[in-house]
Amino acid sequence: MEILLVKLKKNEDLRQTLSAIRKILKEDGSTADIFLRDKEALRALAESLNSEDAKTRKSAALLIGELGLAGVDEYRKKLLEAYENETTLFVRESYLKALAEGREKLTADEREELSERLSYIDDHEFSDADLKHLIAERKALVALVGEGEREAAIFKEPENLPVLMVPAKGFYEPLKKALSDRGIINGFSSIGVLLRGSDYLRVKDLRIYDHLKYLIPGDFSLTAETLNDEIENSLILPTIDKLYKGNVSVRVYLHQKRKKNANLIKRLSGELIRLSGGKLLNEAPYDAELHFYRKKSGGYSLFIRPLTDDRRFLYDINRLSTSMQPVKAAVMAAMINDYIESYARVIDLFAGNGTLLMERDEALKTKVMFAVDTSEEAVKAGRENAKAKGRSVNFVHRSAFTFDSEEPFDEIISELPDLYEKSSTDRSEFFEKLGAETKKILRRGGKAFYLTSEGNEIKAMIRKTDGIDFINEMQFDEKRSIFILEKKV
Numbered sequence: 001m002e003i004l005l006v007k008l009k010k011n012e013d014l015r016q017t018l019s020a021i022r023k024i025l026k027e028d029g030s031t032a033d034i035f036l037r038d039k040e041a042l043r044a045l046a047e048s049l050n051s052e053d054a055k056t057r058k059s060a061a062l063l064i065g066e067l068g069l070a071g072v073d074e075y076r077k078k079l080l081e082a083y084e085n086e087t088t089l090f091v092r093e094s095y096l097k098a099l100a101e102g103r104e105k106l107t108a109d110e111r112e113e114l115s116e117r118l119s120y121i122d123d124h125e126f127s128d129a130d131l132k133h134l135i136a137e138r139k140a141l142v143a144l145v146g147e148g149e150r151e152a153a154i155f156k157e158p159e160n161l162p163v164l165m166v167p168a169k170g171f172y173e174p175l176k177k178a179l180s181d182r183g184i185i186n187g188f189s190s191i192g193v194l195l196r197g198s199d200y201l202r203v204k205d206l207r208i209y210d211h212l213k214y215l216i217p218g219d220f221s222l223t224a225e226t227l228n229d230e231i232e233n234s235l236i237l238p239t240i241d242k243l244y245k246g247n248v249s250v251r252v253y254l255h256q257k258r259k260k261n262a263n264l265i266k267r268l269s270g271e272l273i274r275l276s277g278g279k280l281l282n283e284a285p286y287d288a289e290l291h292f293y294r295k296k297s298g299g300y301s302l303f304i305r306p307l308t309d310d311r312r313f314l315y316d317i318n319r320l321s322t323s324m325q326p327v328k329a330a331v332m333a334a335m336i337n338d339y340i341e342s343y344a345r346v347i348d349l350f351a352g353n354g355t356l357l358m359e360r361d362e363a364l365k366t367k368v369m370f371a372v373d374t375s376e377e378a379v380k381a382g383r384e385n386a387k388a389k390g391r392s393v394n395f396v397h398r399s400a401f402t403f404d405s406e407e408p409f410d411e412i413i414s415e416l417p418d419l420y421e422k423s424s425t426d427r428s429e430f431f432e433k434l435g436a437e438t439k440k441i442l443r444r445g446g447k448a449f450y451l452t453s454e455g456n457e458i459k460a461m462i463r464k465t466d467g468i469d470f471i472n473e474m475q476f477d478e479k480r481s482i483f484i485l486e487k488k489v
Helices: 002-009 014-027 028-038 039-050 056-068 075-085 089-100 110-123 128-145 173-181 197-203 227-233 236-243 263-276 326-335 355-363 376-389 424-441 453-462
Strands: 163-169 190-197 210-221 248-255 288-294 302-307 344-348 366-373 393-398 409-415 442-452 467-474 480-487
Touching: 002 014, 002 028, 002 039, 014 028, 014 039, 014 056, 028 039, 039 056, 039 075, 056 075, 056 089, 075 110, 089 128, 110 128, 110 263, 110 302, 128 263, 163 173, 163 197, 173 190, 173 326, 173 409, 190 197, 190 210, 197 355, 210 236, 227 263, 236 263, 236 288, 236 302, 263 288, 326 355, 326 409, 344 355, 355 366, 355 376, 355 409, 366 376, 376 393, 409 424, 424 442, 424 453, 424 467, 442 453, 453 467, 453 480
Parallel strands: 248 288, 344 366, 344 409, 366 393, 409 442
Antiparallel strands: 163 190, 163 210, 210 302, 288 302, 442 480, 467 480
């Protein structure tokens, strides 16, 4: 550090020197004391804000903040003066980030000046080249003079907007079948099913779609010449204003066959922020996504996707990396609907946190549910999820192959473990044990529903296990099928 401070005071390789100092401070914060005791080095640092090199000014500003000097009147005033005089846009954010380290010291007049700059950004149009830096500057300004950490936007489901029901990847056909069964015959497309008014009300209880996107009326060309006017005169901002209470952070997506236009996306994001007067933001965590889809006829249609918690699966409060996604569990339950019984005793031998059982119960109410798993963490998570759902599930922490019950089960429903990395001997042994357990715990006429990619192994298991018959195989996704078995004796 001492060598670098000497170079700083001599104004040698200033850009590289400041960068090296910042790197050392990040690795060892205690070295800041050495810098802070060197008054000559501090004066040199302040003078660096006047460097002709923009990147040097940026590093100097950030270093002042990292050293905690923004709370000192002398340095705060120098930062504000440098910010006011800065003409290179990508540097301006750095002064504000530094000032944030001493924001509590800002005077009322200083806050007012910063607020005026914020209003200026919101009230003016800027070129595509400048927009990125101005958005970053605006975000930093809001952090300084705004109301602090924003509250999550509150979403209200619209009553009249057409809605796009989007299937989970690879599960378009189950969704199409479910909708067709309820009399929906129109609106099918490659991106989902467009539902209008009463149609959506008839099917909103479905659990097998992935998410919803609401159509914002209007046609958009998104050309450079028309972009500003299109956004300003469209229903985008009025619609979002009706859908959300509070400030809303949105992320923009552009769906088209040709290569993605990153500049256009930035322009769209920037203009939405500017024209909303600050109601819209572009920062994580996002409240919603705006999706522009290129139409065959030309132009774009626009959908908004809320990113709020899915109220279909409020019980899913503890999800593990190995847990089955609720939508996929719902799809599996829907696919086997013709084979399951009401008021059944149901067990999942590899239950994880119990998601598949929860969705089996949603499809048709059960009498008793047992969830078996070797993971203590999964069992604990599952018990909490079941409590959140208000359903009684008997979670058992043990191996599937050592479980026994005085009363047999009507159904077994399980997503079998991935055995891809296991040897052929280990896989054969697994299915031998599974066959024995299936026969042991099912009642006569009871059914097992096993989701697996090991088609050959499970067929061999059926042949080798007396009293277990093959009923059906249903393709689930690209690699896995649902095998339906029945105990005959």
